[in-house]
Amino acid sequence: xxxxxQHLREKTKSIWEANFRHPFVKGIGDGTLPLENFxxxxxxDAYYLSHFARxxxxxxxxxxxxxxxxxxxxHAQGTYEAELSLHEKxxxxxxxxxxxxxxxxxxxxxxxxxxxxYRSAINxxxxxxxxxxxxxxxxxxxxxxxxxxxxxxxxIYQEWIAAYGGEWxxxxxxxxxxxxxxxxxxxxxxxxxxxxxxxxxxxxxxxAFWEMAYNMEQWxxxxxxxxxxxxx
Numbered sequence: 588x589x590x591x592x593q594h595l596r597e598k599t600k601s602i603w604e605a606n607f608r609h610p611f612v613k614g615i616g617d618g619t620l621p622l623e624n625f626x627x628x629x630x631x632d633a634y635y636l637s638h639f640a641r642x643x644x645x646x647x648x649x650x651x652x653x654x655x656x657x658x659x660x661x662h663a664q665g666t667y668e669a670e671l672s673l674h675e676k677x678x679x680x681x682x683x684x685x686x687x688x689x690x691x692x693x694x695x696x697x698x699x700x701x702x703x704x705y706r707s708a709i710n711x712x713x714x715x716x717x718x719x720x721x722x723x724x725x726x727x728x729x730x731x732x733x734x735x736x737x738x739x740x741x742x743i744y745q746e747w748i749a750a751y752g753g754e755w756x757x758x759x760x761x762x763x764x765x766x767x768x769x770x771x772x773x774x775x776x777x778x779x780x781x782x783x784x785x786x787x788x789x790x791x792x793x794x795a796f797w798e799m800a801y802n803m804e805q806w807x808x809x810x811x812x813x814x815x816x817x818x819x
Contacts, residue, residue: 591768591771591772598783599787606730607729607733615737616748618741620744622681624803625800629674632674635697635796639704640667642707642719643662643666644659644660646717658762665759673746677747680743694806695799695806703792704789707719713770716785718767718789720763721763721764722790725763728760731748731751735752
């Protein structure tokens with residue numbers, strides 16, 4: 588019998604394939620991505636992960652089982668210690684100064700994606716939150732698996748690939764897959780529809796995040812937008 592997470596994966600197959608094909612991802616694998624784009628990505632992703640960790644903690648607060656609460660707290664701590672520390676290393680290698688970090692402004696996509704996660708955390712139960720944050724785990728793991736044989740000349744890209752293609756990350760992904768499958772067994776059809784909804788939007792935001800970084804997305808410049816004088 589097909590598991591619930593397998594069902595989610597099949598429903599979003601085209602979005603997943605687009606993630607794998609995106610030129611930002613392929614550029615990391617073959618080393619052709621300009622470091623300027625990766626530098627932009629690191630700043631936006633550090634912002635995203637700081638909120639991702641908070642949503643992981645919020646998920647733990649919705650759990651009925653204290654063990655799950657503890658595990659979600661562990662995941663939040665892992666986001667801080669493993670992924671954000673990796674970004675700190677990248678920041679140093681890419682000369683991202685403290686002044687630059689203080690002046691940082693999230694892109695429209697990064698802001699919208701984190702807002703989507705908070706909406707699921709505030710309005711939904713544990714299953715909805717796990718479904719919402721799962722694509723970040725799962726897509727990155729599969730990208731790490733697809734790129735792990737790549738040998739880009741840029742050491743930063745080598746380290747990024749290694750981070751998401753390792754066994755430690757695989758274990759975290761599988762834990763969340765198993766957790767969502769278990770929650771789905773006790774969920775109503777309406778609840779599972781909500782899980783699918785949150786999961787699908789997050790898959791789309793993962794794709795939008797690569798696009799955002801590839802184009803170094805900025806907020807519209809209000810001063811550059813002309814307003815035509817209305818006439819009767």
